[in-house]
Amino acid sequence: MTGRLVLAATPMGDVGDASPRLRTALGTADVVAAEDTRRTKALASALEVTITGKVVSFYDQVETARLPALVADVASGKTVLLVTDAGMPSVSDPGYRLVSACVAEDLAVTCLPGPSAVTTALALSGLPVERFCFDGFPPRKQGQRKTWLQALVTEQRACVFFEAPHRLADCLADAADVLGGTRRAAVCRELTKTYEEVRRGTLAELAEWAAEGVRGEITVVVEGATLVASDPADLVDEVERLVADGTRLKDACALVATTGVSKRELYETVLASRKD
Incomplete structure (x- = not known):
């Protein structure tokens, strides 16, 4: 029997977003590699699914060390299910190294699609997002962050990124300074959760709002630049x-x-x- 690595998207907040395929995979995989084993077990319990396979931790600090054993499991014919705390593996979460390692060994890799903060925020932003780029988390230091923002001055695609709540105000203020206060954006907070909130406006308006303090998991969408022929x-x-x-x-x-x-x-x- 051919083994395979299965990447599975998990709910961002509402357990009802779990797909039937995720439920089946949790209950049948030979190995479940989880970013946080406690959260994965809690998710399985909420879904009334019994995990019968081996559960191993797979977070940033142990990712490299876990690779050989997981690749060997797939090579031996086992199904390895990779899940993160929320959303899709490899998207600012552990995953791509394991995918690359399996691909290098010509092993089967597949994906169970589902929740993603990136596409959810884009859809809710109210901005033109036919073309977009995803940039993970901005640099923490202001100088590096402004350099990163400068690359977006003429970027015509919408840009979506994550930000920590305690750095959001500074990030938006820098964005208003570098990209211009009138550039439109949307701040999406606690997506799919009880206190979900989407704030839309100009960067200047959003920076002023965020200065009062923001909590929760944050996804930001910034409108692409409009470039026209100029003198x-x-x-x-x-x-x-x-x-x-x-x-x-x-x-x-x-x-x-x-x-x-x-x-x-x-x-x-x-x-x-x-x-x-």
Whole structure:
């Protein structure tokens, strides 16, 4: 019998979101690799499912050490079920190393789709999200965070990311500063849980709201940039602002250059404006 690794999405808050396939997998897998074994056992209990397989912990600090045994289990014909505390494995949670290790050994890997904070937040944001990028957690230090935000100045896709509640206000304030206070966004808090809340508005408005303090698990969606053909002279101030924040001139021009304005043309325009 061929073994396989099964990635399974788990409920973010409402146990009713568990799929029938997840229930079956929890009760039949030979091995259940769980980010938090206690939470997984509690989930199984709430679903009235008895886990008959071996349960092992699989969180960031032990992920590498657990790989050989789990890969060997799959290779020997066992079904290994990988679950995290909430949502989809590998999405800012343990998983991709195990997937990569199984793929390298040409072992079967499949997925049981289900809840995801990323797609749920995108759907609730009320923003254009036909194209989007996911960026995990922003850097914790302000300087690094602003550098990260600068890469979004001309990003035309919506950007979704997670943030810790105690850093949300600072992150949104930096976003308003770097991306502009009028850029629209949505802050999604405690998705699918009792106190679910979605705040929509400009970055400036959301930063002011968050300054009062926010609790819970946070997912943020920021509207993509709207780029149109421009006169290079209209973009000089934006380039100089990025340079003042520490970005190299050529890098700043690459970030700000839009359709109809090349990086080289913008660079030469900035140099000319400095001479003037």
